[in-house]
Amino acid sequence: MDSEQWKQLDKLLHAALQRPAKERDAFLRDACAGNEPLEREARSLLTLEQKAEGFLERPAIEIAAQVAVRSQSDDSQENGLFRTGIVVSHYRILGKLSGGGMGVVYKAEDLELRRYVALKFLPEDLARDPHAIERFRREARAASSLNHPNICTIYEIERNDERSFIVMEFLDGTTLKHRILGRPIPIERLLPLAIEIADGLDVAHSAGITHRDIKPANLFVTSREHVKILDFGLAKVGSADYPSNIDLTALPARTIEDQLTATGNVLGTVSHMSPEQIRGERLDPRTDLFSFGVVLYEMSTGKLPFEGETQGSLFDSILNRKPIPPLQLNATLPAGLERIIDKCLEKNRELRYQHASEIRADLQRLNQDVNSARLITDARYATGGSKRWGTALIAAVVIAGLALAGYLYSHRLPKLTDKDTIVLADFTNKTGDSDFDQTLRQGLAVELGQSPFLSLVPDQRIQGTLHLMRRPENTLVIGDVAREICERTFSAAVVQGSISRLGSQYVLGLRVTNCRTGDVLFDEQVQPAKKDEVLNSLSQVARKFRTRAGESPVTIKEHSTPLIEATTPSLEAWKLYCDASKVSITENNAGAIPLLQRAVQIDPEFALAYAFLARTYADTWQPVLAAENIRKAYELRDRTSDSERFFITVNYHQQLTGNLEEAERTGELWSATYPRDLDAYTLLSAIYQNLGKYEKSAEIAKRAVDMNPSFPPGPTNLAWAYLFLERYADAEKTVKDAAGRQLNFPDLIILPYVIAFNKGDRPGMERAAARGRDNPESADWMTNTEAVVLAYSGRLQQARTMTRRAVDMEGQAHQPERAAMYEAGEAVREAFFGNASEARQRAKAALELSNSRDVEYGAAFAYVVTGDHADSQVLTNDLEKRFPEDTFVRFTYLPILRALLTLNDGNSGAAIEQLQVAAPYDLAIPGTWFAFFGNIYAPYVRGQAYLSAHRYSEAVGEFQKILDHPGIVFADPVRAVARLQLGRALASAGDMTKARAAYRDFLTLWKDAEPDIPLLRQAKTEYMKLN
């Protein structure tokens, strides 16, 4: 009934109740005006007036108290052995779960294996019957041989003080009985559950075990939406005393009357019994298929097919009557389901389905139809629709699609939710072929990583967790280790793969287990015929798991590229790639490079390897090499999976075109499509910094850290963002947290130095510098950073020595791009300080090492500042030509260089105009930042232009802007020069007091400076004139 129908009915009932009882009959007839169902429903409810009179009239608390009294007296008759906390064998009882006809079930903790289990004890009366005990044990043994994800696993059979009990898998969820509760289960959920029931029955029947008591109360639905059939084989134990030496499965049950009189219990729930069961005939597996039919009927309609006021009439109904066709009770059912139910409910078992596997096959076919019909209907209505499909579809399916798609689709309970993370365990490789060692696991990571729905615990986090567990880095993540990591990371499940040989073939298996309950959520094996087919088989099985995990068919369809297309057909190249990813996590970025280079040699079309190589070069500040590799990755991007394509595209814009707006847009789309993708967040947070959006950067970097605190780029970007925002304490804390996780990332070594500098913490700087110089990953960077700091206070000779040292280190490490950046930085600062020839020399040296964007810009800046227009102009033109889309070039580098050139020609107005486009990027961090120059240069040049345009107060504002942002500007030479320029602007404006203060400020900073620096000499002369 929908709410509209209910409203109508409710209104009618209200009106009827306002009338005297004797008038209601006529009223209903008139009011319903032929709407027969409505009238029938209203009458059906009104007839209960008398019966329901006392119903709910006593307060709930009174009833609850009475129930308590009753159960207390029940309890007092119970064996006191099994109270909570008692230890039986090595199980601690945690509470009673239920008491089925065949025994009492307790929740318990296995003290040895530290897992939850369910213990099932025989009921008291049967526990005293040696035959029953024997049957109990035999049946339990038989059932324990069944190992299938849809059958509740029996771990062992134990005996304690002459009391036998079964130790079973503990399940979290509810029985199908509670699921149905008088209402049909939506078809989308119904079919997967039914398929699993059929699957479980098939396995048991193949093993020669008949359940004989299939009913909703024995079908458990786990919280992950999987079916577990309970109590296999146990139904028979209490049914009668059969001699124990006869094959139980072949024996007839006693008639229902016998059972009733024998134990007072109804065994085999009457309403789900098969005709042959009622007649007391020999039973075979087909009895379960009939009962399954009854269950399917209930799931489809919410009603029982056979009912009767008395036992006799119920039996008559099962034996002789045809149930109301399910479609009459639930018109939304696919007609195919009704046919399946009908065939299950055939009274004559010869006419029934003969095997559970047949039912499963029919259900699976139906499930496919329903799914594809839904997609088709959705698409059709979304696009306004072709009529082509109209007649092709079964009417009922269309109705299902229309009526249910909206509601069910959004309410579909996934087995995993998108909030769950899963742990990918290491593969167990029993082939002896080491080629499979890392490859399969990483391949699976790529496969599952394509899913926007699933979220894998990142490798860095697994490493971090191993560290917390005090286990060595190379510990195999399998079995209990994997389970513990799963629990520690609050993940939902462990995915464990395995590969072994079977003759010339392979057997590839995937098993997914809920790490808390031990529930097997998925278990599949495939048999690739040869080695080349293994990766393909892996794709297949991964996709199957995605489906079963609850991902919608739509996203699976959209986001799945077979592994060999997404990566490489070469197992060898793939192995190198996997090794590289491991090295980059456990050791350092640099170590991954040679491995990746070999991988792309073997397969020159291995897009992912190029992309990884590009990222690694970018992270180690080698932009030209990064650009080269990302270009190749981008060209081959169609050969990658969807999420990798995002990765490649963002890096492409960041490193090759330099179009940061495009990178930002793609990154935002990426993080929206794959909200759990860490790479999306870390790249985006860096891009935001380059656009000057520090708050946004911090916010998103924080999210990355929350997702995985052990992935170095997260805390690194967060700490930089905090630094730029001058939130030094937060920056320090972030770095410290990262250090606590043993993250090895050069930025995390440089950052404490930079923070200490801005806080004026000299000892802190010393400590950080010593650490930085000791670390081969960061020694050169640290050395040059110290040079920058020395130069800032005018100790230029020392700074030169240090920068030279940094450059030499790079020469040895064959990283000319980094050396070029240090040279360019030195050129810029020499130019600022007035050493023209030194500046030009350094600029030339820089250009000999690299023609990267940032090096050319630095050199061009040094040339123009020292008055070398021609060389500067050449470089400016080159930048413009080579980087037409580049955000830095277009909005920062070119406007600055052009304005300086114009300004030198004496046209200050044009210079101011040229700088206008740079304004939104005034505070952004440009690409030169690695060598700590280039920050807030546009305001500096603008200030100069204002100065020569005699717009002094505006000039003051621009120079002040530099001094107001110490977090961004750090020890950039511009920060020193800006003080002097501020003094000049103030003096020109006539504010002598403030001007003198600004000069003093500069001279104090440079009190230990080398006296012959031109800038210093100029400053001193000017300052004297002021006084």
Add this chain to the structure above:
Amino acid sequence: MPRELDTNDVSRLLRAWSEGDQSALNGLTPVVYEELRRLAHHFMERERPGHTLQTTALVNEAYMRLVDYKRMQWQDRAHFFAVAAQVMRRILVDHARSHNIKRGAGVQHIALDDVAVVNGDRTDDLVALDDAMNALARLDPRKVQIIEMRFFGGLSVEETAEVLKVSPATVRRDWSIAKFWLYRELGGGTGDGFGTVEATR
């Protein structure tokens, strides 16, 4: 024996719960249980529980101690009643659930399992009632609120009417309709008719 909570504590816990603090329920549960224990003790002494005047007084007293509505100083009395009744429902149903389980599988349990042999009297099955109420809530949340306040919260028709700002007559009719529906859901009806409306869709 749980520490006695005073009315203010109860009020605070109820408010916390209504604001989404699930742990507040843990604080309230012992209070309700203590009242349950008192009542149960009373029934035990009389061997057979029955609906006597004395019982009514006792139950009223229990409610008074639990949620002294009159002394509660809530800005929104209506909201408070609704919350208190919801809490009672939660605690009593949970309690019943644990006792249903404890009651075990005896014959009685099997009989309840099996619709064919049900005799219609499930009026003391709070768990089944709770399930049925959830189903009804999808169609008509106000009726469920009325059941909550009247049956679980112990409010009279007049009080319920005051809270919901409708006439007592409306509450009475809503109450009846909800009862019919629930009664039938719990297996007391003929089982005929319910599905037929659906089938005409």
